[in-house]
Amino acid sequence: ETGVTQTPRHLVMGMTNKKSLKCEQHLGHNAMYWYKQSAKKPLELMFVYNFKEQTENNSVPSRFSPECPNSSHLFLHLHTLQPEDSALYLCASSQQAQRDDEQYFGPGTRLTVT
């Protein structure tokens, strides 16, 4: 595997379910990110991890819970979601969380909450 991978690619869940999204980067990067992309809205940053430490939480509701066990893996745990949480969730990584570090994105998980 190369680059940034995300599983699953598609997920349908009910509002009472608990599920997790997984992201893995094979680039030797130290920073990882979760983004939400809703229809007709700009990409929204959710969380930033730099060297496994969370450095940014962009006012994300607590029903989204990130976990970063090491620099290569990032999870997003989901519980009691709302239909408006349906979106494409993108994971990204960069060398560090610095100004000129380009971010490399995974293919995303298309989430539908019913």
Place this chain on the structure above:
Amino acid sequence: AQKITQTQPGMFVQEKEAVTLDCTYDTSDQSYGLFWYKQPSSGEMIFLIYQGSYDEQNATEGRYSLNFQKARKSANLVISASQLGDSAMYFCAMRGYSTLTFGKGTMLLVSP
């Protein structure tokens, strides 16, 4: 606060022609970076080009060039010799002292 504005929801271009995608930004940061990403229908965001605010020359990467006009706070992407595979959403993004902020994107359609 940072803001990115992409005023073109959609653009059409014929194959082999050049196209310019507009991007303006607003920031109070003295030092910042500007990025362009491409998102095909598959969903993956692909990094295209980077311009630092203190770079004196416009960035170029193959068929992509960034027309950076600092005084006007614009960072337009120029794609030369368009190809059918260039059809995608294109996002302008900026990073200052805070995290990466994206614009709403421009859908580019390349016709034969």
